Amino acid sequence: MRKLPGSYQPALSVLAAAMWMAFAPLEVAWSAEPATDTDARLDSLRQQVADQTQRIEALRKAVAQEEASLNEVRRALGVEALSQRRGGAASGVPNVAPAAASTGVNPNASEPQLAQASPPQPVGQAPSGDNRQLASIAPIFEQPGLLTPKGRFGLEPSVQYSYSSSNRVALVGYTIIPAILIGLIDVREVKRNTFTGTLTSRYGVTNRFELEARVPYVYRSDTGVGRAFLQGAASNTTVFDSSGHGIGDVEVTGRYQLNDGGADRPYYIASLRFKSRTGKDPFEVQTSRTVLGFQNDGVQTSLPTGSGFYGVQPALTVLYPSDPAVFFGTASYLHSFRRGHVVRDTDTGPENLGSVSPGGIFGFNFGMGLALNDRSSFSIGYDHASVGKTKVNGIVAADSVRVQLGTLLLGYSLRLNSQRTLSLSLGAGLTRDTPDLTLTLRVPMSL
Numbered sequence: 001m002r003k004l005p006g007s008y009q010p011a012l013s014v015l016a017a018a019m020w021m022a023f024a025p026l027e028v029a030w031s032a033e034p035a036t037d038t039d040a041r042l043d044s045l046r047q048q049v050a051d052q053t054q055r056i057e058a059l060r061k062a063v064a065q066e067e068a069s070l071n072e073v074r075r076a077l078g079v080e081a082l083s084q085r086r087g088g089a090a091s092g093v094p095n096v097a098p099a100a101a102s103t104g105v106n107p108n109a110s111e112p113q114l115a116q117a118s119p120p121q122p123v124g125q126a127p128s129g130d131n132r133q134l135a136s137i138a139p140i141f142e143q144p145g146l147l148t149p150k151g152r153f154g155l156e157p158s159v160q161y162s163y164s165s166s167n168r169v170a171l172v173g174y175t176i177i178p179a180i181l182i183g184l185i186d187v188r189e190v191k192r193n194t195f196t197g198t199l200t201s202r203y204g205v206t207n208r209f210e211l212e213a214r215v216p217y218v219y220r221s222d223t224g225v226g227r228a229f230l231q232g233a234a235s236n237t238t239v240f241d242s243s244g245h246g247i248g249d250v251e252v253t254g255r256y257q258l259n260d261g262g263a264d265r266p267y268y269i270a271s272l273r274f275k276s277r278t279g280k281d282p283f284e285v286q287t288s289r290t291v292l293g294f295q296n297d298g299v300q301t302s303l304p305t306g307s308g309f310y311g312v313q314p315a316l317t318v319l320y321p322s323d324p325a326v327f328f329g330t331a332s333y334l335h336s337f338r339r340g341h342v343v344r345d346t347d348t349g350p351e352n353l354g355s356v357s358p359g360g361i362f363g364f365n366f367g368m369g370l371a372l373n374d375r376s377s378f379s380i381g382y383d384h385a386s387v388g389k390t391k392v393n394g395i396v397a398a399d400s401v402r403v404q405l406g407t408l409l410l411g412y413s414l415r416l417n418s419q420r421t422l423s424l425s426l427g428a429g430l431t432r433d434t435p436d437l438t439l440t441l442r443v444p445m446s447l
Contacts, residue, residue: 071260139442140381140411140425141330141365146319147257147269148204153447156200162427164192164435194435195219196248208257216248218279218305244303248279266320273313275334279306288347301347309336309358328381329366336360359388359402367409379411383427406430407438420445 148154166189198216205211221243253273261267282304315332336358344351367381387403389396411425420443427438 139413139423139444140367140379140409140427141383146267147208147210147255148202150204150207152204154202154204154444155447156202156442156444158198158200158440158442160194160196160198160438160440162192162194162196162435162438164429164437166190166192166432189225191223192435193221210255212251212253212255214251214253216250216279217246218248219243219245220303220305222303224299240299242300242303244280244285244305246280246305249306250276250278252276261319261321264321266318269317269319271315271317273315275307275311275313277306277308277310280304281306281308283308283342283344283353286345286347307336307358309339309356311336325368325370327366327368330364332363334361334363354393357391357394359390359400361388362386375415377413379409379413381409381411383407383409403433404431405434407434419447 196216196218198214200212200214202210202212222241224240224242225238251273253271255269255271258268258270259265282300285300285302285304288299288301311334313332313334315330317328317330319326319328338355338357340355342353342356344353363383363385365381365383367379369377369379371377383406385405387405389400389402391397391400406429407427408430409425409427411423413421413423415421423442423444425438425440425442427435427440429436429438
């Protein structure tokens with residue numbers, strides 16, 4: 001390495017000294033930077049991250065609220081479309097929850113719920129601004145459709161009349177060869193008229209759950225014409241009239257809407273009904289065995305108003321809107337609980353029957369509802385019930401058979417005002433054991 005001339009060495013020494021004096025304070029300052037500044041910067045970064053996290057969480061909540069609002073709008077539009085196609089609420093109680101098109105949606109609701117606007121607008125508001133509420137669908141089945149809105153009461157008084165006639169030929173004796181009878185033939189014709197006045201109350205616990213209570217009052221009148229064949233003159237017939245009235249079996253029902261349906265999605269509604277035995281049962285009324293012309297089991301001197309058994313009935317209702325109509329149907333099963341130590345009252349003394357277990361009843365119905373205009377609607381449907389055999393002391397009764405009950409139903413509904421609807425349904429029996437005629441008048445109202 002080449003050495004610098006001696007004349008340059010003092011200069012280089014001076015230059016080195018000057019540079020050291022210039023940069024030494026910076027080095028000292030850099031090496032002496034306080035650790036607290038680094039901690040402060042780290043704390044600042046942590047605070048920024050926390051603030052960002054809070055903002056992200058706030059945005060996430062806002063998105064969730066917007067999604068809930070969107071779901072409410074979709075649900076409201078679906079309910080409105082369903083009401084328009086059915087002519088209103090299937091339950092017959094006007095749905096006073098406002099339509100999404102005319103009200104805001106409550107994004108803070110913990111469950112699907114339409115915000116109540118002030119003043120509330122009717123469901124099915126016409127695009128032209130007409131605020132007339134659409135008429136309710138004509139109810140033809142016991143199970144309603146759309147539920148009562150949260151916090152509202154629905155009241156439905158109704159009157160039902162049914163008429164049935166039956167001819168009965170009972171063989172009391174035995175045969176030795178076909179067509180030759182040793183004994184009596186009990187020929188009987190019965191005409192039955194039944195009036196039932198029912199007060200039904202519904203309350204919306206939530207927009208998805210409602211409670212219902214039904215209290216019926218029953219009046220029955222039977223006329224029987226009978227004679228013992230091959231005994232006495234042909235004109236020796238007996239006419240026997242009997243009647244009965246009183247409170248029937250009180251019922252309590254809970255219904256829950258399982259999903260949010262819409263214009264192209266079905267609604268599923270599950271229900272559970274409990275039936276009491278508050279009415280006078282068939283074993284409490286007296287049965288007469290000494291009436292001339294009525295052999296076999298005799299006739300009841302007064303008529304019962306209840307079944308005499310407790311029961312529970314689960315059911316599932318489906319409503320499917322399909323422009324311009326709505327299709328609906330229900331499947332159910334009624335289980336009646338066994339009753340022990342049953343004693344029947346007869347004019348010859350008490351008769352101990354032991355334990356009695358009524359057969360279960362599997363039922364289904366289906367129908368279609370169609371709105372004719374903004375005030376009236378029409379519905380048609382079919383109801384069927386298959387009644388199982390009755391067991392006495394664990395054994396199927398000798399005279400018990402499975403019974404099929406089929407009824408064709410037509411319904412009409414007229415909206416009287418924004419709170420009341422008049423509904424009339426007509427039922428025609430299609431099987432021998434079904435009442436020939438059933439007329440039901442309902443006046444559902446919202447309170």
